[in-house]
Amino acid sequence: MSTMEKLQQLVVKVSKGRLSEAVLTPEARLNEDLGLDSLAQSELIVLVEDTFAITVGLEEAAKVTTIGGILAFVEGTVVS
Amino acid sequence: MPETGYTIQPVDASNAAEVATVFRSVYGDGFPVPYVYHAALVMEEIRAGRLAASLAFDSKGNAIGYVSFFKCAPNPNLWEGGNLVVVPGGGKDELGWGLMQHYLQPGNLPGLQSDGIIGEAVCHHYFTQVGAVKLGFQECGLALDLLDGASFSEHRPETERVACVVQLYEQSDPQGPCYLPEQYRAFLHGIYERLRPRILLPGTSPLPRHGETVATDHWFEEAGTWRFSVSAIGEDWGMFLDRILVKSRERKAVCLQLIVSTALPCISEAVAQLRQRGFFIGGLYPRWFGNDAVMLQQLFGKEPDYEGIKLYTGVARKMLHDIRSDREAVQRKGEQE
Numbered sequence: 001m002s003t004m005e006k007l008q009q010l011v012v013k014v015s016k017g018r019l020s021e022a023v024l025t026p027e028a029r030l031n032e033d034l035g036l037d038s039l040a041q042s043e044l045i046v047l048v049e050d051t052f053a054i055t056v057g058l059e060e061a062a063k064v065t066t067i068g069g070i071l072a073f074v075e076g077t078v079v080s
Numbered sequence: 081m082p083e084t085g086y087t088i089q090p091v092d093a094s095n096a097a098e099v100a101t102v103f104r105s106v107y108g109d110g111f112p113v114p115y116v117y118h119a120a121l122v123m124e125e126i127r128a129g130r131l132a133a134s135l136a137f138d139s140k141g142n143a144i145g146y147v148s149f150f151k152c153a154p155n156p157n158l159w160e161g162g163n164l165v166v167v168p169g170g171g172k173d174e175l176g177w178g179l180m181q182h183y184l185q186p187g188n189l190p191g192l193q194s195d196g197i198i199g200e201a202v203c204h205h206y207f208t209q210v211g212a213v214k215l216g217f218q219e220c221g222l223a224l225d226l227l228d229g230a231s232f233s234e235h236r237p238e239t240e241r242v243a244c245v246v247q248l249y250e251q252s253d254p255q256g257p258c259y260l261p262e263q264y265r266a267f268l269h270g271i272y273e274r275l276r277p278r279i280l281l282p283g284t285s286p287l288p289r290h291g292e293t294v295a296t297d298h299w300f301e302e303a304g305t306w307r308f309s310v311s312a313i314g315e316d317w318g319m320f321l322d323r324i325l326v327k328s329r330e331r332k333a334v335c336l337q338l339i340v341s342t343a344l345p346c347i348s349e350a351v352a353q354l355r356q357r358g359f360f361i362g363g364l365y366p367r368w369f370g371n372d373a374v375m376l377q378q379l380f381g382k383e384p385d386y387e388g389i390k391l392y393t394g395v396a397r398k399m400l401h402d403i404r405s406d407r408e409a410v411q412r413k414g415e416q417e
Contacts, residue, residue: 038176038207042207045210058215061177
């Protein structure tokens with residue numbers, strides 16, 4: 001399973017099934033397009049950290065606002 | 081930090097009326113801290129040194145968030161962080177964490193000295209826990225069933241009661257020895273490893289044969305939670321406990337907390353009496369009296385919904401495991417007697 005597919009699964013889980021993987025494009029904005037509020041986004045941080053064994057700082061969390069942004073952060077962090 | 085698109089300003093007489101606007105946007109008129117709806121009362125709290133509060137404004141000058149620190153403990157230099165509100169749709173996503181971070185910056189708390197900031201992060205979501213841990217708070221305890229789930233009009237929990245993780249951001253070096261109860265020595269040492277260094281001693285002196293127990297209490301009626309802060313123990317300790325247990329049942333308390341000072345060398349025997357009466361460990365309340373305190377808790381309602389408690393860190397999950405084990409051990413002991 002690719003990193004993007006894993007990430008999409010996490011977002012679907014956080015949305016409690018409200019979102020389908022089809023709408024989770026790299027450009028999709030977490031808040032404005034996907035309707036993930038700050039509580040949902042904090043849950044996504046927890047899942048991303050657990051799944052990819054990385055740590056997300058608050059500054060990174062604030063900067064990353066799209067699915068593609070998370071993907072780039074995860075791939076960059078895992079590789080580095 | 082990235083460009084935020086908001087500014088954070090201290091609450092003063094010119095903007096205090098906006099506090100009510102922020103709270104109404106989320107809670108209507110139902111937030112259980114009445115002063116937030118009255119500018120004059122907000123200012124009274126601030127002038128009395130009991131409250132430090134700030135508002136966030138967007139670029140158009142609209143109030144979009146609020147955060148406050150207030151006095152909660154016998155120690156006047158310990159603040160509690162809380163009542164953080166972000167207006168729905170009004171702020172950028174990072175505003176909540178930006179508000180949390182605000183008072184951790186030097187100079188943003190009134191007064192010359194702060195021993196630290198204590199927080200009780202709700203466990204029906206991760207937001208506060210994640211933010212606090214990443215800002216440097218240390219997890220010190222877990223208060224089970226502390227709040228009534230029905231009291232949350234926004235982000236309503238799936239559980240009937242809500243647990244809270246006790247977290248501390250320590251800002252000064254502690255003074256004086258801490259006497260530890262032998263029953264929880266290992267548990268507490270695990271917490272102390274993450275705090276500033278202290279002198280830790282075994283609290284194995286006998287209970288006093290004279291004097292009276294000294295405690296202050298706070299009844300949180302909406303939550304059904306009764307909290308006692310015990311600063312001195314006298315010959316009446318056992319009778320004191322029996323009395324508050326009777327009164328707790330009379331007033332239908334759901335959660336009873338005893339926060340006992342670690343300045344008391346007799347703390348092991350004091351804890352033994354608490355355990356005999358069904359209390360189990362809740363954790364450390366650092367700097368509660370200036371010196372630290374150990375919190376023991378008792379629940380009078382249903383069995384806690386352990387599976388519904390969301391905990392961010394492994395530290396907190398281990399704490400829950402230990403606290404649950406202690407509760408069950410105390411219950412087993414009670415059944416055998």
